[in-house]
Amino acid sequence: MKRRIAFATCVQLGLSCIEEIYRIGGNLDLLITLKDEKAKKKSGRIYLDDIAIQHGAPLLKIDNINDPDVLTALIEHKIDWLFIIGWSQIAKKEVLETPTYGCIGMHPTLLPVGRGRASIPWAIIKGLKETGVTMFKLDEGVDTGDIIGQGVITLDGNTTATELYRKVDEMHITLISRYWNDIVNNNITPTKQDEYKATEWPGRKPEDGEILNSMSMEEADRLVRAVTRPYPGAFYKEEGKTLRIWSAKVEENYYNKNSIKLSDGYLISLDYEIE
Template sequence: MNKRIAFATCVQLGLSCIEEIYRVGGNLDLLITLKDEKAKNKSGRIYLDDFAAKHNVPLLKIDNINNQEVLDALKEHQIDWLFIIGWSQIAKKEVLEAPNNGCIGMHPTLLPVGRGRAAIPWAIIKGLDETGVTMFKLDEGVDTGDIIGQGVIQLNESTTATELYEKVDDMHISLIAKYWEDIVTNNINLVKQHEADATKWPGRKPKDGEILTSMTMDEADKLVRAVTRPYPGAFLNKEDKTLRIWSAKTSVHEGEIKLSDGYLTPIDYEIEG
């Protein structure tokens, strides 16, 4: 018997995943999103009204994923799995256990490596040659749940956050398509994460994008690529102005910004202040 599935999202990535479910011939039994006035200034905020109406899916608008009305709706619609993708609130134990089988999330690293935050910038800063996206069963830990499946993304010494962000989005959609049939037919193979291999990456703030003259060319180059759009950008404070750098090149012999072992020359940049 096919499973009854719900999906909670309020951003474009989530809607893209929902559209992929229907593209591969699936359907959903409940959609959950934020109330219209909430997070309306959030980057990538979308509304599910048109999709819900077109496909005749019940749509629940909420303030918080942990509210009683969510628990009630999951029970009323006899939901087996709840996808939570592109959602900033952490689901608590009651929500995780409300669907008959549990909740499914995604994380943009190859778990158990890179639990935590800022996965895209860190993958570039750390100079990884591959990263990816993990679909996993949510538990009360941070990115610690059993793995359903993973997709690998290759990186090289010129990969930017803009490019990686797009590849991560595409991989979310690919994983939905790849594992949808297994999920609805109860044919998934949950794999425990190897705790011995686990790493946790900390959050990053805009101020962490500052270029320091003590950096090597390699460090500065990685930082510029890691925090370019859609992130706040790398920057250099110069006298009373800030140079916001979106792309740059390095050179041993000449350039605009002196580093410990060479120079950095901004290519795409803005002057602020």
């Protein structure tokens, strides 16, 4: 029996999954995204008009994943599974229970570690040696649902947000390809998360990217790498100017006009803008 599947996203990670589903011969019965004027500055923001037209898929544009329009569409299209990926609004119980078998999400950590927001920056700021992506069944909690599958991504002392975002994107594609047939054939066996190992990471704002003179070289270096593109970038304020830093290096005894004094050395800006 053919499962009817819907997909909600408004970011590149989700679009990459949709493209992979079609590439491996899958089909989507409904696409859901934000209205064009909403979240224009969201990191990785994309639009689904072209791919919907290309594959003849119905496209629903919404303000919120919990809108009555969403429930109506899920019922009308007899949806069995709903993917919600790269979506910052939390789906409520009614949405989660409307598809026959439920909803599936992805989170860019190895759950139950790193529930919450800003997963890519935090993995670098925390100096993790590995992170990953988890595919899981959505429930009413935040990133607390049963795990369908995971993929591991390794990090080192040079990993930037740009590189990690690309690896996370690739891992989304890998997991979609790996588990698509099992999902379509209702052959998945999700496993419970271990609550004893659970951690939660808070959200981050652009102003959290400020470089302070009290920081160590390690802290400043990690912050620059963690919030570079596609994020808003690290910055340093001095004499009424803001230095926006996209890449940098650290040195103990180096000084020039592009260097920032830290507690144990200097941060030298390599790719930067003066605002």
